[in-house]
Amino acid sequence: MVPEPFFALATLLFSLGIIGIVSRRNLFVVYMSIELMLSSVNLVLVIFSRLRGDMDGSVIALLLIGVIAAEAALFLAIIIHLVRISRSVDSDAFDELKQAKESR
Template identity: 55%
Template sequence: MISLTSYAFVSMMLFSIGVIGVVSRRNIFVIYMSIELMLNGVNLFLVTFARYHFNMDPQVITIMVISIAAAEAAIFLSVIILLYRSRKSLDTDIFTTLTQGEKS
């Protein structure tokens, strides 16, 4: 049987890898995927302690977070497509200003 600390370690590693991805990368899509990785680490942590304490409340919250993340993914990916069409790149240095009139 796998212990509680093993699940907590995996969830902390997922969250840490996500933080490193957000801080170190410049591609908007990679940053978004790192944020999703952090969210999955938190969800795993919630489910782990819900199972340990025999409580269903964190599991319900996790299911709600997953469903909201699915809707958020569709919106964020459409924004990424619009940004790519307007600037032909996904590098975050290009998006310092969000005015439509400026061309780079």
């Protein structure tokens, strides 16, 4: 097996995730980009596990899938909460932790 295309694919997915996080303001797209980045890391783990021929990388990838599920539940709960308090999924609407330049 030639691993270079798989590495290129994982790198591309990670970059797509970064692009989605930085350039979009829809909270759902930000969330899904984070998930995509986590999955690409998962892919790298599986590729290395395949190359080395031992299952430890696969076990870490399996545990990481569990972490992804936990993260998804929390993130969706946070999104529901944010939508409930301001009826919007714009990430610019939630800037209460920003440095207080003009105090309200």
